[in-house]
Amino acid sequence: MANDVGALVSVPGIARWFVRTWPRRIAIAMVVVLLLVIAAVGGFARVPPEPVRQVAAGEVVDLGPYTVSVESFFVSDQVDVYGLPEEADAWIGVVMELENTQLDGLFVDYQNFTLDGAQLVEARSTTVLLLADDSRASFLSPNLPVRVAMLWSVVDPDTIGDEVRLSLIETYEDTSFLFEETSWYVGDRIGVVEVPRDDDIPPAIVDEEP
Amino acid sequence: MTGGRVPRWVVTVVMLAVLVGAGLGVNALAVQAPPNGPAGVRMSLGVDAVVHPLQLNVSGARAYETVLSEDDVPLETVGVWVLVDLSYATTDRPRGPGDFILVDERGRRYAITSRDFDTWQASPDLWVRGTLVFEVPLDALGDLTLESWASGEGPPSDTPLPYGVLDLSVDPGAIEPGPAVISEPELLPAGQR
Known part of the structure; x- marks a missing residue:
């Protein structure tokens, strides 16, 4: 087990852990879709500062x-x-x-x-x-x-x-x-x-x- | 897991129960404990009252349109000046009179005006007589309450200390034009207020 720690905390290791099972893949896909939807409807646009009265x-x-x-x-x-x-x-x-x-x-x-x-x-x-x-x-x-x-x-x-x-x-x-x-x-x-x-x-x- | 060990979920439930129980216990104790914070001591006009660290005797209040400053300059106000005459001594050591607050019927709180007048010092056997000057709006007149607090204290305090409470009535129809002259605080002969 101890030998695997280095592999696990490396970037490819973490990435592989994330996509290892189907529920995880679906969850990641949902997050990505959510971000895309927010971007599509303009959710990340900067709010123009309100003009000072x-x-x-x-x-x-x-x-x-x-x-x-x-x-x-x-x-x-x-x-x-x-x-x-x-x-x-x-x-x-x-x-x-x-x-x-x-x-x-x-x-x-x-x-x-x-x-x-x-x-x-x-x-x-x-x-x-x-x-x-x-x-x-x-x-x-x-x-x-x-x-x-x-x-x-x-x-x-x-x-x-x-x-x-x-x-x-x-x-x-x-x-x-x-x-x-x-x-x-x-x-x-x-x-x-x-x-x-x-x-x-x-x-x-x-x-x-x- | 070895035989005879308590299952993990039981440990969790017991810990939660201990936490919640401790919280409920502390709450119950706090409810039983005597109330913390300041306690009002009711005073009457012209009667000596002991509100540690002060002994107080308030003789009355009057309202004026103008007062003269210590340099004999009339002080302007959009409101009205309320003058409270009182004598006081302390209960322990020489000290100033602390904070006086005039409260109107709507709960608005007025401190002694900072515009001109000095405070003064008394001690346990030395009674001093003087006048407090408050600046209040016209619609504050009527039934007022004078509160006397130890210096720097006020309603948000947690300290279990007494504060004096006195009902004062100032008739809005009896405002004198003035200008009122604030006399110097005077040291009183024994027995006088």
Whole structure:
């Protein structure tokens, strides 16, 4: 028996094992026919990616735990002056309204937002400022809509045009199989906003000259 | 197979029976065990309550359209400010008051506003009186519940810890224009609340 092991695990050996009996031959034939049928009806064709929905500025979009309505963006080095990273020249602030639609308070998930159209220092924003009084607004209370500026630090702010593209990525709630806890998971990109520029910065968030 | 050996299928059946039996046994034990997790302690207005690690005495709640920040700037809100006056001490060592949550009739949960106000520390024999500031939407007013949790804990907790529960009523028709001034937390003379 031991002498046969080498022959058995060789490719011809395995192939011979597969076609040794009639039931095996029939099973293989059925699998082949199934694959051919799937190919014939186009089952292996690539699904074209769904076109990303264009979202107008001001439109309310449900991201899962909260809704967002994007208004405009500004470029400035006069807001959150002390928070600006050393290697950055300015902030892009995207003005938006956020409303938590859940029963519990929750933090803004920065993975819901990606920005194109500027040279970002970090891909993800880390700061949300409340326009009313310049406080941090990353914690959202249920049904208390807030107008905020979400900040990304950038270099070469002069190259930024009149529009930036903000992609909105949804998060969905799911229950962990192991721990039976629900939490939010990153989902698909559900919309893109061409954000218009408006450098009229809400005065409350402008820092005084040091 | 040698004589006297147990047939394979019998071994399989016995192993399955042991597994299922062990599972049922653990389930039965788990049902008998005392419930795990937080346990609510009901409180009343103006009465001392012990909710380890806190002793609490809540005097009441009021609603304002605006409040002044610590820098005397009126804070804007699309909702309304609910101020809860309370005094508290601890049961063991000096510590802060933990987490307070205001729950409305629909089950929406509001934490203390993070917009301006500091918390403060008390200890077992030192009662401190202060005001908690909540920002809630207008339609949350009415019958509210104040929950008091140990710091960092909340309803999903598995820890068998007590949390305070107090019914609070805030009349939506009795919102004062304000602006409310939040007084500094004060240390109370012995016996006062």
